[in-house]
Amino acid sequence: MINNLIQKLKNFLAVIRTLSGDNAYEKYLERHFQDQCSHKPLSKKEFFKQETDRKWNGIRRCC
Amino acid sequence: MNSIVLIISAVCIYLIAYRLYASWICAKVLCLDENRQTPAQEFNDGKDFIPTNKWIVFGHHFAAIAGPGPLIGPTLAAQFGFMPGMVWILVGAVLGGAVQDMVVMFFSVRSNGESLGQMARRYLGRIGGFVALFGSLLIIIILISVLGLVVVKAMRNSPWATFTVMATIPIAIIIGLYMRFLRPGRVIEASLLGLSLTLLAVIVGDWVAEHDMLSHVFNINPKSLALFVIGYGFIAAVVPVWLLLAPRDYLSTFLKLGTVFLLFVAVIILAPKIQMPAMTQFVDGTGPIFAGKIFPFMFITIACGAISGFHALIASGTTPKMLMNEKDIRLIGYGSMLLESMVAMIALVAACILEPGVYFAINSPTAIIGDNLEQVCTTISSWGFKLEPEMMKNLAHAMGEETLLSRTGGAPSLAVGMAQILSRIFGESLLAFWYHFAIMFEAIFILTTLDAGTRVARFILQDFLGSFYKPLGDTSSYPANIFASFLVVSGWGYFLYVGIIDPNGGVNMLWPLFGIANQMLANIALCVVTAMMAQTQRLKYIWVTALPASFLVLVTTRAAMEKIFSEDPRIGYLTAAKSAGDLAINQYIVTGLTVVFLVVVWTILINTLYKVSRSWQAQK
Numbered sequence: 001m002i003n004n005l006i007q008k009l010k011n012f013l014a015v016i017r018t019l020s021g022d023n024a025y026e027k028y029l030e031r032h033f034q035d036q037c038s039h040k041p042l043s044k045k046e047f048f049k050q051e052t053d054r055k056w057n058g059i060r061r062c063c
Numbered sequence: 064m065n066s067i068v069l070i071i072s073a074v075c076i077y078l079i080a081y082r083l084y085a086s087w088i089c090a091k092v093l094c095l096d097e098n099r100q101t102p103a104q105e106f107n108d109g110k111d112f113i114p115t116n117k118w119i120v121f122g123h124h125f126a127a128i129a130g131p132g133p134l135i136g137p138t139l140a141a142q143f144g145f146m147p148g149m150v151w152i153l154v155g156a157v158l159g160g161a162v163q164d165m166v167v168m169f170f171s172v173r174s175n176g177e178s179l180g181q182m183a184r185r186y187l188g189r190i191g192g193f194v195a196l197f198g199s200l201l202i203i204i205i206l207i208s209v210l211g212l213v214v215v216k217a218m219r220n221s222p223w224a225t226f227t228v229m230a231t232i233p234i235a236i237i238i239g240l241y242m243r244f245l246r247p248g249r250v251i252e253a254s255l256l257g258l259s260l261t262l263l264a265v266i267v268g269d270w271v272a273e274h275d276m277l278s279h280v281f282n283i284n285p286k287s288l289a290l291f292v293i294g295y296g297f298i299a300a301v302v303p304v305w306l307l308l309a310p311r312d313y314l315s316t317f318l319k320l321g322t323v324f325l326l327f328v329a330v331i332i333l334a335p336k337i338q339m340p341a342m343t344q345f346v347d348g349t350g351p352i353f354a355g356k357i358f359p360f361m362f363i364t365i366a367c368g369a370i371s372g373f374h375a376l377i378a379s380g381t382t383p384k385m386l387m388n389e390k391d392i393r394l395i396g397y398g399s400m401l402l403e404s405m406v407a408m409i410a411l412v413a414a415c416i417l418e419p420g421v422y423f424a425i426n427s428p429t430a431i432i433g434d435n436l437e438q439v440c441t442t443i444s445s446w447g448f449k450l451e452p453e454m455m456k457n458l459a460h461a462m463g464e465e466t467l468l469s470r471t472g473g474a475p476s477l478a479v480g481m482a483q484i485l486s487r488i489f490g491e492s493l494l495a496f497w498y499h500f501a502i503m504f505e506a507i508f509i510l511t512t513l514d515a516g517t518r519v520a521r522f523i524l525q526d527f528l529g530s531f532y533k534p535l536g537d538t539s540s541y542p543a544n545i546f547a548s549f550l551v552v553s554g555w556g557y558f559l560y561v562g563i564i565d566p567n568g569g570v571n572m573l574w575p576l577f578g579i580a581n582q583m584l585a586n587i588a589l590c591v592v593t594a595m596m597a598q599t600q601r602l603k604y605i606w607v608t609a610l611p612a613s614f615l616v617l618v619t620t621r622a623a624m625e626k627i628f629s630e631d632p633r634i635g636y637l638t639a640a641k642s643a644g645d646l647a648i649n650q651y652i653v654t655g656l657t658v659v660f661l662v663v664v665w666t667i668l669i670n671t672l673y674k675v676s677r678s679w680q681a682q683k
Contacts, residue, residue: 019122020313022250031109048248049305054110056304057522057538059376061312061515063132063206063367063581 024051064341066412067334069145073153073408077401080157085397088162092596092604093169095389102176103385112176112384117391120382125399126316127377128164129323131509132367132581133407135213138473139574140364141414141422142350144342147361148411155362155369156404159611163370163585164378165396166592166608171379172389178380179588186594191670195587196523198663199376201656202580203520204551206373207296208558209573210509215288215563216472216570217502222281223272223463225288227499228506229281230264231311232295238310250313257314261507265500269463289563292513293556299510300517300548308514315508322481322504326409329484339415339422344446351427352471353571354633359622363578368407370611372584374400413480420450421458421467425476428568429469439468463495471570474505520551561649567633575626576653579619583660586615590671597678605675616668623661627654 017023025044032041042050089095106112115123140148171177177185180199184192218225238257246252271277283291299307348356353364367373378396386392414422420443424432432439436452443450459467462479470476478501485497522538525547529536537543562569589612596605629635632642636657640650 015119017251018116018119020250020254020316022248022252025248028109035109045243045247048242052305052309056308056515056518058381059515059519060127060381061130061512062128062373062377063130063210063371063512 021051024048064337065334066330066337066416069149069337069408069412070330073149073405076153076157077405080161081393081397081401084157085161085165085393088165088397088604088607089390089393092601092607093166093392095169095392097388097390099389101172101386101389102383103387106175106384114387115385117387117394120385120387120391121395121399123385124377124382124395125402126320127381128371128374128399129319129403129406130367130512131210131213131505132371132373133403134410134477134505135473136365136574136578137368137407137411138414138477139352139426139570140361141339141411142343142345142352142426143357143361144346145337145339145411145415146341147346147357148365149408151361151365152369152404152407152411155365156400156407159585159614160368160370160374160404161397161400162607162611163372163589163592164374164400165392166596167375167588168378168383168386168396169389169392170592170595171383172386172392176380176384179375179591182379182595183587183591186591186598187667187670187674191591191667194663194666195591196526198580198584198587198660200520200523200527201659201663202373202577202584203516203523204554205558205573205577205580205656207513207516207520207555208562209570209577210512211289211292211296211555211559212562212569212573213472213474214506214509215285215292215559216470217474217478217506218283218288219285219470220282221272221464222278223268223495223499224502224506225281225283226271226277227261227264227268227503228510230268231261231314231503231507231510232307234260234264235307235311235314238314239306242310243305253310254313254317257310258317261314261318261503262500265496265503268499269495272463285563286560289556289560293552293559295510296513296517296556297548297552299514300521300552301545304518308511308518311507311511311514315511318504319508322501323406323409326413326481326484327405329488330409330412333484333487335412335416335484335487337412337415338417339419343419348631348634351423351431353574354567354631355575355622355625359618359625360575360578362618363575363582363622365407366578366581366585368404368410370582370585370615371403372581372586372588375584375588410477413477413484416483417476417480418449418454420444420448421454421479422476423448424450424455425467425470425479426473427469428471428571430567432469434468436466436468461494462498464498469568471568473570474502474509478502478505517548517551517555520554521547524551558653561646561653564646565649566643566646567639571633572636572653575622576657579622579626579657579660582615582619583664586612586619586664587667589615590667594671594674594678597675600682602675602679602682612668612671616664619664620661623657623664626657 103114180196183195346357440450481501482497486494562573593608632639636650636654640647
């Protein structure tokens with residue numbers, strides 16, 4: 001029962017982290033190693049700098 | 064009548080529409096294919112194109128489309144009574160807005176995630192593409208000016224509100240610096256920090272309002288506030304996005320989703336009584352908040368929440384690149400618009416649970432009701448809505464303000480409604496806190512839209528300028544960015560200032576213009592997808608998008624004609640110009656803009672009719 005509840009809480013937190021972009025860097029690293037890219041992965045700081053610029057290059061918010 | 068009846072009726076209609084109409088469109092008209100590769104799967108680059116879980120995309124899409132519009136439009140339209148607004152929000156969303164969002168999203172998915180402008184260029188030709196892009200630029204300019212007006216009206220001569228809203232700027236910068244240098248990418252952590260700081264700012268705002276010197280510093284008149292907002296808009300547009308725009312967006316998304324959810328739960332639990340009559344006498348066009356008959360003006364006043372053209376820009380280009388399966392289009396395209404429509408219903412409820420006299424005292428400009436409390440009460444009582452000076456005095460005192468009279472723009476009356484609902488859960492002593500929290504909540508995502516809109520308008524403008532002189536189109540050049548940002552901010556800044564000095568109240572002048580622009584954009588989107596339906600063997604079902612498009616052509620054309628030619632100076636810009644003296648030029652400029660909107664609507668319509676008739680002949 002408690003384990004089930006903890007698992008549900010973990011799942012909820014995972015959804016919140018994905019929705020907010022909190023785990024974006026972990027996902028980036030996962031993909032980077034999965035694709036066996038030859039270049040070094042970006043640092044966390046560099047990654048978020050690039051992501052922010054990319055995200056706000058188009059229409060992202062409405063009226 | 065109890066508000067719970069409205070909410071339950073709305074939910075039932077949404078569920079029926081989602082289960083029947085949306086499913087039918089998906090199965091018979093669009094023929095969604097769950098085995099077909101989506102652009103996200105085909106071009107998966109881990110950046111723009113990422114196959115994502117449908118609930119995550121739903122969250123992203125809803126957060127992107129739900130701005131301040133569905134909160135303000137229904138509040139203003141409540142002057143007609145609760146029934147007209149309710150019917151339009153439900154029917155408009157189910158048959159128009161949600162269909163538009165879903166069909167645009169579908170065609171964007173089938174066009175490898177193309178934007179509305181790109182699809183317009185491909186299916187309506189170069190003129191159609193140019194007009195669609197130009198229309199987007201104009202709507203953003205008008206949208207920002209009218210939202211700026213709402214913030215200024217909410218902050219005017221209110222030290223508590225002004226301090227709280229201004230405090231969100233350094234708070235956003237603190238979060239920006241925190242996420243850039245201390246804890247990169249820790250979005251949840253930074254958002255919670257920002258949330259705590261904004262709550263603290265609301266509490267400190269009370270102290271500021273009581274302080275001898277500080278209350279004078281933050282007691283600012285509307286003209287100065289407008290100049291401040293314009294200056295802020297320019298600075299926000301030229302500083303890096305990580306410093307102000309991105310952190311403000313994290314904060315506003317958290318606040319927006321949290322507060323709307325809280326309000327929804329509170330309305331369900333408390334089930335407040337609707338005080339506004341089903342219909343008021345103002346359906347005849349003599350409304351104090353904005354002039355004009357129920358047709359066409361209610362249909363442009365409530366845009367977001369019923370049908371909003373701006374959504375088409377999000378539903379094409381951005382969201383389609385994340386879809387994992389075509390089948391998800393129903394939930395994300397149709398479903399999230401229904402949720403936005405629900406937000407509009409909640410805003411309508413918050414406006415209609417107020418004593419109608421109080422609602423009109425807050426939302427009507429001084430030119431109509433005067434600025435003396437006794438006079439205001441006499442005027443509003445003569446309309447048949449009970450209002451006594453003591454009532455307004457006590458309410459203003461409970462909200463921590465000196466006066467609530469003529470705090471136009473919709474935000475303050477929504478804040479009073481929200482405060483009354485939330486204080487019934489958290490205690491009456493917190494009324495003033497919740498009022499200023501609600502003002503800050505509305506202002507924070509209005510300012511996010513202002514920052515983000517200025518940036519997007521700058522990109523579109525640079526696209527235009529680049530075709531005349533190439534260096535001006537270089538988005539990585541700082542001087543070119545500053546020049547384009549200056550032009551964009553001057554554009555919306557001009558309309559904002561004109562709205563502030565307009566004798567009939569800027570809301571009466573600018574909100575209909577925004578409504579016409581937004582419905583014009585919806586019309587462009589529906590015309591583009593109608594042409595696409597015709598060219599992709601869906602001629603039989605063309606009415607699905609052609610009917611809402613035809614209604615919008617009717618609405619925007621009628622509204623634009625009345626705004627230009629009506630002999631009532633509160634409606635017709637040209638009539639208002641005759642008695643405007645030195646300000647007549649402003650009336651002529653908004654007239655010119657309205658003419659441009661009309662030309663855009665009809666150019667797109669003729670273009671679409673031509674394309675559809677060619678497809679029809681070819682398929683005969």
